[in-house]
Amino acid sequence: MTISRAFMNGSNVERFIDIGIEILQGVAVDWIGRNVFWADAQANRIEVARMDGTSRRPIIWQGLDSPACIAMDPANGYIYWSEWGTDTCIKRANLDGSNVVRLTQIGDVGRASSLTIDYEDRRIYWVDYDSNMIMSSDMEGRNLIEVINVADEPGNVISSLTLYGEHVYWADSKQKTIQRANKLHGASRRIIETGLGSIDDMLVFHASRQIGVTSCSRDNGGCQYLCLSLP
Numbered sequence: 001m002t003i004s005r006a007f008m009n010g011s012n013v014e015r016f017i018d019i020g021i022e023i024l025q026g027v028a029v030d031w032i033g034r035n036v037f038w039a040d041a042q043a044n045r046i047e048v049a050r051m052d053g054t055s056r057r058p059i060i061w062q063g064l065d066s067p068a069c070i071a072m073d074p075a076n077g078y079i080y081w082s083e084w085g086t087d088t089c090i091k092r093a094n095l096d097g098s099n100v101v102r103l104t105q106i107g108d109v110g111r112a113s114s115l116t117i118d119y120e121d122r123r124i125y126w127v128d129y130d131s132n133m134i135m136s137s138d139m140e141g142r143n144l145i146e147v148i149n150v151a152d153e154p155g156n157v158i159s160s161l162t163l164y165g166e167h168v169y170w171a172d173s174k175q176k177t178i179q180r181a182n183k184l185h186g187a188s189r190r191i192i193e194t195g196l197g198s199i200d201d202m203l204v205f206h207a208s209r210q211i212g213v214t215s216c217s218r219d220n221g222g223c224q225y226l227c228l229s230l231p
Contacts, residue, residue, distance in 0.1 A: 023040060023043075025068045032074040034227075039070050048226065068084045068111065070115065089106075110128045123136050167182060171199035177196065
């Protein structure tokens with residue numbers, strides 16, 4: 001398996017990492033430190049490399065059970081990820097892999113996918129594949145809320161989500177649509193795109209989604225290789 005990159009218009013596609021990946025599940029970018037992180041579910045490790053593919057190394061390789069999607073909070077020095085193994089959960093660690101903390105308790109979540117951070121209101125959102133819902137918690141995994149629940153709508157299957165402003169956006173793999181609703185209580189739900197194919201992932205690219213300043217913001221923090229800012 002490989003990780004590739006391209007310009008925003010889809011041109012100049014090139015392989016970024018093309019060896020040593022068994023089952024790639026999640027990829028996320030630290031836009032401040034200019035690093036790329038990914039989760040390998042088969043190898044049970046989370047790795048990082050510079051945006052040019054150099055300085056690659058694992059940051060977490062112990063205590064993982066099928067790591068899946070990941071999300072970055074580089075301004076605060078954290079990486080978040082879900083695990084789909086025997087005990088499904090969401091965890092957090094410092095960007096260098098230290099100080100791993102389990103955020104959700106047993107029974108809180110099923111297989112969590114499309115982890116997305118609301119940087120403004122400091123909440124985490126995800127798709128719960130097992131319950132066919134969009135869930136949210138605070139940054140410590142507490143104060144869980146059910147945003148969207150389509151478990152009783154047989155013709156709907158939530159496959160991925162993203163967030164922007166006051167709305168959460170999601171893809172429905174059965175309806176072949178993109179829908180949106182209020183991010184706090186799921187109100188004002190409506191379809192915004194129809195007739196689509198299968199959407200496994202979706203993201204919003206906007207300056208407001210890439211904010212923050214850390215010690216890595218200038219001159220790679222004075223580091224020769226990786227700069228991983230800590231809380």
